[in-house]
Amino acid sequence: MFGGIAEQIAERIMGSKRMGWSMKRVRKAVFPVAGLGTRFLPATKAIPKEMLTVVDRPVIQYVVDEARDAGIEHFIFVTGRNKAVIEDHFDVQFELYDTLAQRGKDDQLARLQRLQPAPGQTSFTRQQVPMGLGHAVWCARELVGDEPFALLLPDMIMQSEKSCMKDMVELYAETGSNIIAVQECDPAEAHKYGIVGRGEDTHHGFRITGMVEKPKPGTAPSNLFINGRYILQPEIFGILENQERGAGNEIQLTDAMLKLERQQPFYGYHYKGRTFDCGSPEGFVEANVAFALWRNDMNESMAGVIRTLLDEVRPAERSEAAS
Numbered sequence: 001m002f003g004g005i006a007e008q009i010a011e012r013i014m015g016s017k018r019m020g021w022s023m024k025r026v027r028k029a030v031f032p033v034a035g036l037g038t039r040f041l042p043a044t045k046a047i048p049k050e051m052l053t054v055v056d057r058p059v060i061q062y063v064v065d066e067a068r069d070a071g072i073e074h075f076i077f078v079t080g081r082n083k084a085v086i087e088d089h090f091d092v093q094f095e096l097y098d099t100l101a102q103r104g105k106d107d108q109l110a111r112l113q114r115l116q117p118a119p120g121q122t123s124f125t126r127q128q129v130p131m132g133l134g135h136a137v138w139c140a141r142e143l144v145g146d147e148p149f150a151l152l153l154p155d156m157i158m159q160s161e162k163s164c165m166k167d168m169v170e171l172y173a174e175t176g177s178n179i180i181a182v183q184e185c186d187p188a189e190a191h192k193y194g195i196v197g198r199g200e201d202t203h204h205g206f207r208i209t210g211m212v213e214k215p216k217p218g219t220a221p222s223n224l225f226i227n228g229r230y231i232l233q234p235e236i237f238g239i240l241e242n243q244e245r246g247a248g249n250e251i252q253l254t255d256a257m258l259k260l261e262r263q264q265p266f267y268g269y270h271y272k273g274r275t276f277d278c279g280s281p282e283g284f285v286e287a288n289v290a291f292a293l294w295r296n297d298m299n300e301s302m303a304g305v306i307r308t309l310l311d312e313v314r315p316a317e318r319s320e321a322a323s
Contacts, residue, residue, distance in 0.1 A: 027071075031077050033080075076140050090116075097109060132251040196224050
């Protein structure tokens with residue numbers, strides 16, 4: 001089934017160099033947004049978790065902005081039931097735009113228009129059944145086609161001067177292969193994550209020598225965990241199509257990448273910025289605090305609020321509020 005994939009990739013890259021062609025650049029990004037968000041109930045009973053706001057933007061907007069900053073031109077959303085508001089968010093809202101224009105709120109209108117994808121830049125497809133991340137990626141196969149693509153998990157938002165995906169696209173341009181972003185974690189916590197093995201350094205990344213999902217304590221090949229950003233070759237779709245269910249009785253992307261790794265190289269990009277897991281309440285609150293403090297117009301006031309709350313709010317009070 002997988003025979004010849006390596007030769008195809010090598011010929012594609014070497015042939016393009018011989019003929020002076022450019023290998024296909026990363027134009028498309030996939031966003032799997034079909035998850036139910038059960039860790040945020042009851043907030044996500046009627047609102048998709050991707051539309052919860054960090055300061056004044058929904059979580060999904062941060063991730064799309066990161067992709068756009070990296071040069072992505074086509075945004076592909078793998079959705080599920082009750083996710084139509086995500087499509088609405090990236091659509092034109094004539095009544096709102098007209099009202100802002102009539103009221104002279106030009107700055108707000110201009111900001112919304114800057115965030116608006118151009119016509120034809122967004123596509124939406126359904127993952128009818130919850131069968132895991134690998135299955136969600138496979139659902140985007142027809143929209144991606146025979147091109148390398150970025151994959152951004154919408155729960156994870158990044159904070160850095162230069163975006164994570166932008167650096168990954170630059171590493172892809174140097175290697176022409178699969179790229180996975182990683183960060184360091186406490187070695188004692190490595191069993192909670194997908195971990196990669198680190199090989200020799202290359203360009204501004206390194207060769208990945210292996211991947212393991214949630215290794216047993218003390219067995220991890222490194223403390224570098226996969227942080228939710230990928231650039232993958234289209235051959236992953238052929239593997240996912242026949243991929244057996246793995247952990248959780250779901251189609252696991254890591255299992256498919258392990259098979260692809262036998263045929264194609266994977267490179268790691270060591271991201272040094274901040275990552276917030278907005279799929280958890282703690283990470284979501286942390287992201288709100290961090291992005292508020294990062295803004296010039298909010299830093300001073302929010303820092304004062306936080307100091308006051310630390311002095312005034314006691315654990316018993318927080319416990320009662322949580323109940």
